[in-house]
Amino acid sequence: xxxxxxxxxxxxxxxxxxxxxxxxxxxxxxxxxxxxxxxxxxxxxxxxxxxxxxxxxxxxxxxxxxxxxxxxxxxxxxxxxxxxxxxxxxxxxxxxxxxxxxxxxxxxxxxxxxxxxxxxxxxxxxxxxxxxxxxxxxxxxxxxxxxxxxxxxxxxxxxxxxxxxxxxxxxxxxxxxxxxxxxxxxxxxxxxxxxxxxxxxxxxxxxxxxxxxxxxxxxxxxxxxxxxxxxxxxxxxxxxxxxxxxxxxxxxxxxxxxxxxxxxxxxxxxxxx
Amino acid sequence: xxxxxxxxxxxxxxxxxxxxxxxxxxxxxxxxxxxxxxxxxxxxxxxxxxxxxxxxxxxxxxxxxxxxxxxxxxxxxxxxxxxxxxxxxxxxxxxxxxxxxxxxxxxxxxxxxxxxxxxxxxxxxxxxxxxxxxxxxxxxxxxxxxxxxxxxxxxxxxxx
Numbered sequence: 001x002x003x004x005x006x007x008x009x010x011x012x013x014x015x016x017x018x019x020x021x022x023x024x025x026x027x028x029x030x031x032x033x034x035x036x037x038x039x040x041x042x043x044x045x046x047x048x049x050x051x052x053x054x055x056x057x058x059x060x061x062x063x064x065x066x067x068x069x070x071x072x073x074x075x076x077x078x079x080x081x082x083x084x085x086x087x088x089x090x091x092x093x094x095x096x097x098x099x100x101x102x103x104x105x106x107x108x109x110x111x112x113x114x115x116x117x118x119x120x121x122x123x124x125x126x127x128x129x130x131x132x133x134x135x136x137x138x139x140x141x142x143x144x145x146x147x148x149x150x151x152x153x154x155x156x157x158x159x160x161x162x163x164x165x166x167x168x169x170x171x172x173x174x175x176x177x178x179x180x181x182x183x184x185x186x187x188x189x190x191x192x193x194x195x196x197x198x199x200x201x202x203x204x205x206x207x208x209x210x211x212x213x214x215x216x217x218x219x220x221x222x223x224x225x226x227x228x229x230x231x232x233x234x235x236x237x238x239x240x241x242x243x244x245x246x247x248x249x250x251x252x253x254x255x256x257x258x259x260x261x262x263x264x265x266x267x268x269x270x271x272x273x
Numbered sequence: 274x275x276x277x278x279x280x281x282x283x284x285x286x287x288x289x290x291x292x293x294x295x296x297x298x299x300x301x302x303x304x305x306x307x308x309x310x311x312x313x314x315x316x317x318x319x320x321x322x323x324x325x326x327x328x329x330x331x332x333x334x335x336x337x338x339x340x341x342x343x344x345x346x347x348x349x350x351x352x353x354x355x356x357x358x359x360x361x362x363x364x365x366x367x368x369x370x371x372x373x374x375x376x377x378x379x380x381x382x383x384x385x386x387x388x389x390x391x392x393x394x395x396x397x398x399x400x401x402x403x404x405x406x407x408x409x410x411x412x413x414x415x416x417x418x419x420x421x422x423x424x425x426x427x428x429x430x431x432x433x
Contacts, residue, residue: 013327013328013358013361016327016328016329017328017354017358020328020331020332020350020354021351021354021355023332023347023350024332024335024347024350024351024354025347025351026347027345027346027347027350028345028346028347028348028351028393029347030346031345031346031347032345032397034343034345036346037339037340037343037344037345037346040340040346041340041343044340048340048341051292051293051296051341052296052341054293055293055296055297055298056298058297059297059298128298129296129297129298130295130296130297130298130299130304130307131296131342131343132342132343132344135342135343135344137343166343173343180398181398201401264301265301
């Protein structure tokens with residue numbers, strides 16, 4: 001009896017296998033740009049958010065415990081350091097209005113348009129879940145309710161992080177600049193030349209593309225956003241050129257860029273309008 | 274009927290816990306080498322109840338993984354379906370094997386999963402380190418006996 005059952009089942013299993021594989025392959029081809037899965041996620045965000053919250057809970061609890069366990073002396077020292085940092089930075093900020101007005105005066109003299117300034121910044125927290133190691137995406141805890149929209153720039157305290165690629169009710173998904181499918185137009189701060197930067201899948205490494213062999217680039221050059229792509233506002237730090245590989249037979253230089261922001265280990269990010 | 278319901282409830286609960294473990298934040302060096310716990314749990318249930326925990330389970334679990342881990346739909350569904358199919362083909366042999374042989378059989382069952390995931394990664398233009406994939410397979414095989422005993426304990430306690 002059991003054998004019969006087994007044999008009868010094997011036909012169903014084969015039919016199921018073919019059906020499921022056909023569905024999987026066709027959806028893989030159709031959903032290369034995550035359009036269908038975005039639709040599913042946005043319609044079932046009320047189910048997904050709690051799962052993310054459960055997965056994030058242990059690390060949150062550990063964080064809270066470590067705050068309670070921290071010694072008083074440590075906290076006082078941390079506070080002193082932060083106060084010092086704020087004091088130094090407020091000193092630097094004092095100069096900005098003067099520099100801004102000087103900049104716009106000079107731009108008027110040159111008859112060029114004034115750079116776009118960001119009007120609003122929203123602080124969002126990362127939802128710490130372990131997504132696919134290959135996806136280079138992070139989840140933040142703000143969504144449609146905070147009026148976020150797809151394509152918004154996300155930065156952290158050290159530099160550019162990426163852009164929002166999907167907005168759901170309570171959370172959004174940020175594609176990091178290290179994603180292999182992501183590219184942006186940067187400017188070399190030293191020479192003013194435009195450079196295209198794309199992700200490699202590795203969060204500690206980006207690559208600069210299409211730089212001709214005789215282009216003036218040196219290791220240590222700082223790259224900032226150009227504002228020409230109409231997505232990222234001008235002037236935000238992207239990273240520094242860490243390695244230049246020149247081969248005479250190649251058409252272009254092979255240039256590695258180290259991102260200035262720590263793309264994986266940050267806790268809070270800023271969303272720009 | 275009651276036992277059938279019990280099987281589904283216990284399997285779904287353990288799969289949910291596996292899903293949570295799968296997306297728990299871990300240290301950066303572990304991200305690309307961590308074993309696919311959810312798939313291992315699914316393999317166990319397919320070995321234990323091949324008539325009830327079958328390809329439909331694999332497909333739905335894969336679909337949930339695709340949506341949660343923000344990868345193109347079909348990535349995990351494809352890999353999970355193939356792995357569970359292999360498990361369903363070889364379950365009579367695997368059940369009779371010793372623990373060491375079970376570990377080696379798992380290596381055979383998991384190899385196509387990792388092969389498929391690397392093929393899909395290449396097709397989607399995603400970079401990966403082949404050494405990470407190898408370490409991940411090895412870790413899966415190493416943790417298998419422990420996971421197997423835990424799940425067997427759960428099965429004996431709640432489904433009888």
